[in-house]
Structure formats: C-alpha cells, structure tokens
Amino acid sequence: MKRQGFIYLLITAVIMVMAACGGGQEGQNASQDNTGEKTSGGSNQEQEPLQVYTTLFAWQDLTEKIGGDQVEVTNIVPAGADLHSYEPTSQTMIDMAESDLFIMNGAGMEGFAEAVNDTMEEEGIPSLEVASSMNLLEFSGGHNHSHSHSHDHSGGESGGHSHDHSSGEGGGHSHSHGSVDPHAWLDPVRAQEAVDTIKSQLIELRPEQENLFEENASELKNSLSDLDEKFSQLAESAGHNRFIVSHAAYGYWEDRYGLEQISVSGLAPSSEPSQKELQNIISTVESEGIEHVMFEQNVTSKVTEVIQDEVGAEALQLHNLSVRTEEEIQNNQGYFDLMQQNLDNLQTALEGAAANPSSSSNQGGSTEETEGNNSHNHDHSHDHSH
Numbered sequence: 348m349k350r351q352g353f354i355y356l357l358i359t360a361v362i363m364v365m366a367a368c369g370g371g372q373e374g375q376n377a378s379q380d381n382t383g384e385k386t387s388g389g390s391n392q393e394q395e396p397l398q399v400y401t402t403l404f405a406w407q408d409l410t411e412k413i414g415g416d417q418v419e420v421t422n423i424v425p426a427g428a429d430l431h432s433y434e435p436t437s438q439t440m441i442d443m444a445e446s447d448l449f450i451m452n453g454a455g456m457e458g459f460a461e462a463v464n465d466t467m468e469e470e471g472i473p474s475l476e477v478a479s480s481m482n483l484l485e486f487s488g489g490h491n492h493s494h495s496h497s498h499d500h501s502g503g504e505s506g507g508h509s510h511d512h513s514s515g516e517g518g519g520h521s522h523s524h525g526s527v528d529p530h531a532w533l534d535p536v537r538a539q540e541a542v543d544t545i546k547s548q549l550i551e552l553r554p555e556q557e558n559l560f561e562e563n564a565s566e567l568k569n570s571l572s573d574l575d576e577k578f579s580q581l582a583e584s585a586g587h588n589r590f591i592v593s594h595a596a597y598g599y600w601e602d603r604y605g606l607e608q609i610s611v612s613g614l615a616p617s618s619e620p621s622q623k624e625l626q627n628i629i630s631t632v633e634s635e636g637i638e639h640v641m642f643e644q645n646v647t648s649k650v651t652e653v654i655q656d657e658v659g660a661e662a663l664q665l666h667n668l669s670v671r672t673e674e675e676i677q678n679n680q681g682y683f684d685l686m687q688q689n690l691d692n693l694q695t696a697l698e699g700a701a702a703n704p705s706s707s708s709n710q711g712g713s714t715e716e717t718e719g720n721n722s723h724n725h726d727h728s729h730d731h732s733h
Contacts, residue, residue: 397447398446399418399419401421401451402424405533407422413563428670448474449467452532454527454529481531484527530598533596542571578604587697590693591631592611594610597610625653643665
C-alpha cells in the first residue's frame with residue numbers, strides 16, 4: 348500500500364513538472380513574439396540588431412561605428428555606382444520595408460528620395476535626413492558660398508540657418524542639386540554634427556543602449572576632430588591651394604580650409620563644361636603648373652581625361668565617400684582610411700603644383716621647389732578671408 352502511494356505521488360510530481368515546463372515555454376514564445384527579442388537562456392535577453400538602410404557609404408560607416416553590435420547597416424547603392432543616377436530595385440524596396448530605420452543624405456543628393464520616403468512612411472518606418480540638421484553651403488557657378496566663410500575649426504555650424512531643399516532632386520528626378528551643396532559628409536566638422544543626429548535617432552529606437560551609443564559617438568567625434576586638424580595642417584603647409592577634379596564635390600574643403608577645387612563638371616558628374624569653360628580650365632592648369640588631375644572612384648569623365656592628355660598631367664584619385672568599390676569593400680576600408688588616402692593624394696597634388704609653376708609655353712619645366720606660388724591672380728565670386 349505504501350509502495351502504491353509512493354508511485355502515485357511520483358507520477359503526480361512528474362506531470363506537474365512537465366506542465367510547468369510547457370507553460371514556461373509558451374510564455375517564452377509569447378514574450379519573443381511580442382518583443383521581437385531572442386532569448387539566450389535564463390533571464391538574459393539578446394536583442395536582434397537594428398536593421399538600418401542608408402543611401403551613402405559615409406553615413407553607413409559612421410552609423411556602424413556609433414551603433415556597434417546593436418546595428419546592422421546596409422548601403423543600398425551598389426559598389427562603384429553613381430548615387431546621382433541610381434534607382435533602387437523593387438527587391439531593395441521590399442527589403443527596406445522590413446527595416447527599423449532609413450538614413451538618407453537629403454538636400455537633393457538622392458533622386459529617388461521622395462519615393463523611398465513615401466514607402467517608409469506607409470510602412471511606419473522612421474526616415475532620417477541627415478543634411479537637414481546641417482548648415483549647408485550654397486552653390487552657384489562652380490563655387491560654394493557660406494554666410495560667414497570664416498574657416499572656423501572650433502565646432503559645428505548648425506545654428507541659425509535654414510535652407511529650402513525643394514529645388515533638389517526629390518521631385519522631378521532631374522539630378523541637379525539646386526542651390527545647396529549636399530556633400531557635407533566630406534567636412535569633418537559637419538560630420539560631427541551628423542554623428543549627434545544619428546546617435547539621437549538610435550537612442551530613440553533603443554533607449555536602453557544610450558550609454559553605448561553616447562560612448563561610441565564621443566570616440567568617433569574625437570577621431571573626426573583629429574581628421575579636421577590634419578586637413579588644417581595640410582592647408583597651412585601646402586605651397587598651393589588649387590586642385591583640379593572631375594566633379595564639384597569638394598566645396599566644403601574650400602570653405603573650411605581654403606583648398607579650392609577646379610571642377611570639370613558641376614555638382615552632378617553629368618553636367619559637362621562648355622567649350623569655353625573647358626579652355627579656361629586648361630589655361631588655368633597650364634598657367635599654374637598643376638601637375639595632377641584628380642579622378643573619383645565612381646565617376647567616369649571623358650572630359651577630365653581630355654584635360655589630362657592636353658596638359659600632360661598625372662592622375663590621382665580623390666574619394667567622394669558616397670560609395671565604395673568592390674576592392675575597397677573586400678579590404679574593409681572605412682571612412683577614415685579613405686579620407687587619409689585623400690589627404691595623401693591632395694598633398695602630392697598641391698606640392699607638385701607648388702614645385703612647378705609654369706606657363707603654357709613652359710610646361711614640364713624646372714621641378715625646383717618654389718615658395719609662394721599661391722599668390723596668383725584670378726577672379727572669384729567670393730574671397731577667402733582667413
């Protein structure tokens with residue numbers, strides 16, 4: 348009798364344990380369904396990374412550095428493509444509709460922005476237009492203009508200036524930037540403003556990770572401050588301040604550091620110069636002894652090649668950081684790697700021009716280093732007061 352009672356109690360205990368385990372599993376599944384979180388056993392929970400899509404490599408890389416293992420960031424523009432003319436595929440739009448955040452540059456940079464924003468809004472996915480938080484430069488006739496134009500390295504310039512972006516590319520797919528220069532990610536100081544903007548958005552989506560995002564953003568801004576100092580040192584030490592490049596993406600360097608781009612095309616690579624403008628560029632290159640022509644990683648410019656052949660200049664690369672090449676992706680080259688490459692190539696170009704001032708009749712002459720060759724006369728629509 349005692350033996351039968353013991354067996355009965357044992358069976359009852361087993362049934363109760365099994366029921367408890369089943370109920371616990373159901374509760375765990377319900378919790379996972381409601382929160383979207385994966386559990387790793389016990390009371391610890393491991394969240395899936397936020398799925399973030401960007402239109403620009405620079406914002407992709409900076410977002411990854413801020414978010415760390417809390418984000419998984421995809422740049423929708425394929426390797427080597429031109430952001431000005433890119434259109435997202437249907438599959439890309441479907442993938443983005445499952446994301447947590449869409450980050451774009453704005454200011455007319457992306458011709459597809461309006462369509463993508465409409466889709467994100469319909470799906471209830473937040474969109475972040477990074478450029479809307481910055482004081483962008485106005486662009487007119489090949490030069491950039493800012494109201495202060497003081498080349499101040501002390502901090503951001505986001506206060507007190509608003510810009511109407513309605514003349515950009517969003518509405519008509521015309522791929523013209525309107526009156527503002529959208530390439531602000533190339534300015535290390537404005538990039539620090541962007542870091543704060545992206546950080547705030549990530550904190551809003553995942554507030555429990557605020558300390559992580561704050562710490563990563565602080566380290567990133569320190570690195571950008573160091574990069575700003577490197578550009579300042581280059582500008583101060585170079586004997587020349589003008590360089591020729593395939594399209595006008597580098598006006599923020601002119602505004603902040605006095606490094607003046609002579610662009611073959613306008614803000615969009617498709618805007619080619621007139622015959623008169625082309626001849627003026629060639630004359631400037633010859634008269635100032637510019638020995639290098641800067642090509643970009645994703646811009647094919649036949650006109651730039653013509654200028655290079657005409658003046659016998661050597662080719663160097665400037666990276667606009669809008670998109671990487673396949674090789675750069677394989678080598679895991681990031682924002683700071685590519686900006687250091689830009690600094691190195693700019694130094695070569697500016698030192699070469701300073702070392703060999705020449706006229707069209709004396710091109711390729713003496714390579715003896717000459718100081719003070721940046722005091723040339725040319726007509727500007729604005730001056731550089733430092």
